[in-house]
Amino acid sequence: MAEGHGRGFTTEILHSDRLGGPIEHGALxxxxxxxxxxxxxxxxxxxxxxxxxxxxxxYSRSGNPTVEALEAKVTAMExxxxxxxxxxxxxxxxxxLFSLLRQxxxxxSSSFLFxxxxxxxxxxxxxGIDVSFVDATAVGAVEAALRPETRMVFVExxxxxxxxxxxxxxxxxxxxxxxIVFVVDNTMTSPWLFQPKAVGAHLVVNALxxxxxxxxxxxxxxxxxxxxxxxxxxxxxxxxYRSAPPARQALTQLRKKGLRDFGxxxxxxxxxxxxxxxxxxxxxxxxxxxNAAALAAQLQAHPAVRRVYHPSLADHPQHDRAAKLFRHSGxxxxxxxxxxxxxxAFCNRLTLAVNSTNLGDNRTLIIPVAHTIYFEMxxxxxxxxxxxxxxxxxxxxxxxxxxxLNDFAxxxxxxxx
Ligand SMILES: *Cc1c(COP(=O)(O)O)cnc(C)c1O
Numbered sequence: 001m002a003e004g005h006g007r008g009f010t011t012e013i014l015h016s017d018r019l020g021g022p023i024e025h026g027a028l029x030x031x032x033x034x035x036x037x038x039x040x041x042x043x044x045x046x047x048x049x050x051x052x053x054x055x056x057x058x059y060s061r062s063g064n065p066t067v068e069a070l071e072a073k074v075t076a077m078e079x080x081x082x083x084x085x086x087x088x089x090x091x092x093x094x095x096x097l098f099s100l101l102r103q104x105x106x107x108x109s110s111s112f113l114f115x116x117x118x119x120x121x122x123x124x125x126x127x128g129i130d131v132s133f134v135d136a137t138a139v140g141a142v143e144a145a146l147r148p149e150t151r152m153v154f155v156e157x158x159x160x161x162x163x164x165x166x167x168x169x170x171x172x173x174x175x176x177x178x179x180i181v182f183v184v185d186n187t188m189t190s191p192w193l194f195q196p197k198a199v200g201a202h203l204v205v206n207a208l209x210x211x212x213x214x215x216x217x218x219x220x221x222x223x224x225x226x227x228x229x230x231x232x233x234x235x236x237x238x239x240x241y242r243s244a245p246p247a248r249q250a251l252t253q254l255r256k257k258g259l260r261d262f263g264x265x266x267x268x269x270x271x272x273x274x275x276x277x278x279x280x281x282x283x284x285x286x287x288x289x290x291n292a293a294a295l296a297a298q299l300q301a302h303p304a305v306r307r308v309y310h311p312s313l314a315d316h317p318q319h320d321r322a323a324k325l326f327r328h329s330g331x332x333x334x335x336x337x338x339x340x341x342x343x344x345a346f347c348n349r350l351t352l353a354v355n356s357t358n359l360g361d362n363r364t365l366i367i368p369v370a371h372t373i374y375f376e377m378x379x380x381x382x383x384x385x386x387x388x389x390x391x392x393x394x395x396x397x398x399x400x401x402x403x404x405l406n407d408f409a410x411x412x413x414x415x416x417x
Pocket of ligand 1: 220
């Protein structure tokens, strides 16, 4: 993102509100605008804003100045042409399908997927939008599953919880060649570790709730258009939005369908909290990733630990891909203990790592995934996703590294087998 202004990643975020336009009273942060509706001096101006011939805000469900300031930051971080923010990461993903796919369409998804995204895709399958799940770590499986009616391919960068890494470059090239929309969920890497635009992604999803917000204090999601897809050739853009430049057509439709019609809008208070978090994304993630790599190495060295999954490890199947594409290997890892060990007891002995489902918090969080987030889908589907019954996921935080390693060392020392 440095190219545009010659400024670095953190500098750009820190100064974007102040330099992005006039701010009341010289405030260094974009103020929280709580007004639901906006008034105009003339009815003509009101009509012009509704018709899109003048820029402005009419009703906060469709757009809000505080939310817009956050959208500008995400656009800059991702090197995109524009961003629409949503109430949650799930609302962002759901709005892409709701806004841009129609009955009879088919899309492909990586089978290594955040659990709720998997569940969401199954719901759309019941509404006449067909989905196939494929092993996206190699482009061959993706190519083999394409159909004439395939409109979209959806992958995560580093999959949660097993940390498989999609064949991002090859899938991007395939989608470009076939004119298929390539959607990349960048939540696990965030734009500090990776810009999906570099591999040809057309739409980039971020669960702002996670690393960008960082403090586990607000929910939010976003979709950024990288400007690489020729939307003027996409059949499902409504005529009303064809007057926008091609690079803005999908964003306009996402805003109209996902926010105005479906109401998946981000609250301005949450946007403010997330924008504060974004200022320290790079600092926090550097530290959390270093902690994660150190913890992965410590776990791997212990005899009672069967497998450790983290892209920093030399035996990770996509270790080289991660090293080539990402700044660091991410701050999430998972591991399996000897199946005779009591998983819950291992978690309960930890004093710093919290039993909690979130990820991307500043605090280290641990969760037995088969019993919680992947419980509803059943053992068969878990097995297909490579999730063993004994898998523990750790979202590594920014604690002082020695404290974190000591916490895990103490619980490992009490293992029996
Ligand atoms: C958490 C998460 C989401 C959903 O984000 P929410 O803000 O919790 O709705 C989507 N994708 C990935 C990879 C996630 O980790």
